[in-house]
Amino acid sequence: MSSLHTISKSWHQVSWLYELLAFASEGDAVLLLGDAVQCVDSPITLASFVAKCKVQGIAVYVLQSDMQVRGVGEPISGINRIDDTGFVDLVVEHQQQVAW
Template sequence: MTWLFEQVAFANKGDAILLIEDGVLTIDSSTTLASFAAKSQAAGIAVFALREDAIARGVGEPINGIELIDVDGFVSLVAEHDKHVAW
């Protein structure tokens, strides 16, 4: 799951990271995810996971620091941020 930490390296304060599709599977890996969430929060980077993808993959609630959002929240994130990168 080093790709999670690579995202933080490329993000700046005020950016947001959205976990989608199979990326939401990481919210079940509490040890790695707790470290990722803490590092993101310290850098001022918001982290979200798409609720519909989490439900489709049977993933439980994320740990503190990662917010589940719906498709409308996804659209809001896209509107808020002028640059978008997909991994």
């Protein structure tokens, strides 16, 4: 059963990134939204996390509208931008949602 992991906490609290990896499995997806989008253009914060997700077969997404509201630049490589329709598609594709 695949899960959609939604993260909305501030990027200053990065411990949740690695806690998530312990619970996530292949076929899951991670969606950064809300305050969490502020870290998507920071390779120092996310590069290792995104690389580990890729190895585990976990896709990483960021909600484009939240990036625009917060004035965030382009996400680092490995993070896919999605719009609200893409968010709905992710919810439909995954059997459960886990909010961090």
